[in-house]
Amino acid sequence: AQRVTQPEKLLSVFKGAPVELKCNYSYSGSPELFWYVQYSRQRLQLLLRHISRESIKGFTADLNKGETSFHLKKPFAQEEDSAMYYCALSGGASGTYKYIFGTGTRLKVLA
């Protein structure tokens, strides 16, 4: 079964500190992994996806198939990073249409 686990509901860090938001997944095929961000009172927005191997707003995420993880990292947190972060999985080329979301982690960056 598809599953996405984000073990932390809340993560508080000080401005300038490194951030790591954890995401583990369970999927039998080759999934596509995404990170979405939801700023206060705004829509869910795509932050990055593993296939692009890009860095957005200083965030990166590496897919580790051995550990079935897709942790989101940023070396120096900024106050404007405070938001809800959701890890999501889709079935990729296997044909499943649904995208499964984790429970989300609220990141609070303290001044």
Next chain:
Amino acid sequence: EPEVTQTPSHQVTQMGQEVILRCVPISNHLYFYWYRQILGQKVEFLVSFYNNEISEKSEIFDDQFSVERPDGSNFTLKIRSTKLEDSAMYFCASRFAGYNSPLHFGNGTRLTVT
């Protein structure tokens, strides 16, 4: 940049009433979705829609729910007889073709069933 739009932003209804939540997906997108988020809980998949039919649905999406694309632009979610536990934020999303294309979300409709 084109966006998914949802109306209304907030809907209050009485238990047992029918509600229709409306969405206008991005115009060249081919896959359409409804998700819901009960306050404080995860974003849950309800249904996906492609080529004018449901492609996948979750256990939540029972006979009380239906979706429709009545014309070339709108995508609606109907709840026939609302229950208190249907109170949630409902998000519409769409995506382009391609198995790794990301979902684009609307701002959501907050449904309150009293």
